[in-house]
Structure formats: C-alpha cells, structure tokens
Amino acid sequence: MMMPSQADAYARLAADTEEARRYLLCAPVIGQALRGDVTRDLYVAFLSQAYHHVKHTVPLLMAVGSRLDDSKEWLRGELVHYIEEEHGHEQWILNDIAEAGGDADAVRRSHPHVETDAMVAYAYDVAMRRNPVGFFGMVFVLEGTSVALALDAASRIQRTLALPDRAFSYLRSHGTLDQEHTEHLAGIVRRLEAPADRSAITECANAMFWLYGNVFRSLDRTAHRAAA
Numbered sequence: 001m002m003m004p005s006q007a008d009a010y011a012r013l014a015a016d017t018e019e020a021r022r023y024l025l026c027a028p029v030i031g032q033a034l035r036g037d038v039t040r041d042l043y044v045a046f047l048s049q050a051y052h053h054v055k056h057t058v059p060l061l062m063a064v065g066s067r068l069d070d071s072k073e074w075l076r077g078e079l080v081h082y083i084e085e086e087h088g089h090e091q092w093i094l095n096d097i098a099e100a101g102g103d104a105d106a107v108r109r110s111h112p113h114v115e116t117d118a119m120v121a122y123a124y125d126v127a128m129r130r131n132p133v134g135f136f137g138m139v140f141v142l143e144g145t146s147v148a149l150a151l152d153a154a155s156r157i158q159r160t161l162a163l164p165d166r167a168f169s170y171l172r173s174h175g176t177l178d179q180e181h182t183e184h185l186a187g188i189v190r191r192l193e194a195p196a197d198r199s200a201i202t203e204c205a206n207a208m209f210w211l212y213g214n215v216f217r218s219l220d221r222t223a224h225r226a227a228a
Contacts, residue, residue, distance in 0.1 A: 009198060013140065015203050019210035024141075027216035030149065038154035042101035045159055045219045047093050050170065052112035053215075054119050055090035058083055063127040064135045075133070079189055082139075092170045099167035099215040115218040119211040126204050133197040136188060137204025141212055143182055 029046075032038055060097040065079045095102040112120070126134045147187075157163075165172075192198060 002192060010189045012140075013189055013202055017140075017205045018173055020206040020213075021141075024145065024209045024216065027066065027213050029216050029219050030153075033153040033157060034149070036160040038157050038160055040161055040163075042219060043161065043163075044097055044100055046216075046223050047057060047097045047100070047102070047170065048107045048110065048220065049113055049116045049215055050112075051090055051097070051107055051114050051122050054086075054170075056123070057086045057089065060127055060135065061086070061101060063124065064132040067127065067132040072133070074191075075077035075188070075211060076172060081184075087168075089173075092173065096167050096170050098218070100161075110159070112220075113210070113215065113218045117215040119208065119215055122204075122207055126200075129152075132190065133202035133226065134200030134204040136185065136207045137201040137206075139185055140189075140201065140205045141208040143185060145212065147182055206214040 001039055007139065033044070033046075061079050061083050065076050068075055094108060097107055098104040111117075123135065123138050126132065126138070151169045154168045157171075158165075189198070189201065192201075
C-alpha cells in the first residue's frame, strides 16, 4: 500500500516548482503562440532550438542509466521505456522544419543558441556529476510544458500560417504522448523514497523551468534576424 508521503510526492514537486514554472509560461513568445500571433520564421526558430535539445534526449537517458546503482535497477527499466519512445524524434523535427518551408539541412549544421546550449549542458551535468535521478526534473518540465501547450499551440499556429498537418508532427505527437508520460512520471516520482532523490528532481526541475524559459525568450532574436 502506498504511504501518504509517496502519494503526495508528485503534488509536492509541482508545488515546489510553481514559481519557476510561471517564469517559463510568461515568456512572451508562449503568449503569442497561444493567440496564434506567430510568423513562419518564429515557428521555424522554435523547431530549430527543439532539434538542438531533443537530439540529446536519448544520450542523456543512456547516461542516467549508466550511473544508477543496482538498487535502482527498476528505474533502468523505466529508462529503457523512455528511450524506445523518444528515439528518432529529432528527425520528426527536421521533417517539420522542411514542411514549414525552413532549411532542415541548415538547422542540422547549425549551432544552438547559448540558452539552449546551457539547458543541455545542465542536463548532462545532472546526469554525469550530480545525482542522476535528478534528470527526471527535466522530464517533468518538458513533458508538463508539452501537455499544457503543445496541442493548443499547434492548432492556433497552423490556422495562422496555413501549414499542412505534416508540419506539426513533433508538437502534436508530443502533446498526445506526453499526456501518457505525465502519469507514468508521477508513478516514478512516488516510488522514489530517498529524500536526496526527491530533492535532486526538484532542484533540476526548478533550474530547467528557468533555462527552458530562456530558450523561449531567445526565439525572437532568431526570428527577427531571419525576417531582416
């Protein structure tokens, strides 16, 4: 039977990261997307930075698995599940860029914004130098943001830009897939009993909300440069 402290763990994680979550959600570009006030250049800029962090998802999951001790063998099994579902998603993004009229090859060859680079670097630091369990804080941020925004934003952006469904495979698939993942992640968080593990997840999530918020704030820079 699940103890009350375990059942409440996921709710506490949400409560303890609420301020940082607000920082991400108040990024101006998110409000624009939800209003449908988006240019093609801005949408491609978003996809470009998504490519630069999503391509690290599987390597990061593998790095986390390599540093778990034997007492968390069950968690390695959960990581295998994530790897199977996340493998190849960066190619979906490149396909969306091409369908939206962007240059997918140029994006593949490009460097990420410093804000995106910082977010990815922090994730590797958590996986390789800190408590690797903390990486689930990044999962909490990315999946929770996707569930909150992806499907609604995709529909509004599509209506504004008159793009085909083929240009939204990443947003739409993740909005749906991450709805399933959110409950799965809640089960993982509730099963982790060690205070150090829970603290590591909360610490990582707070940092990721701020870092991901800065990635969104960097998009206007690229979109304005492209328009010019």
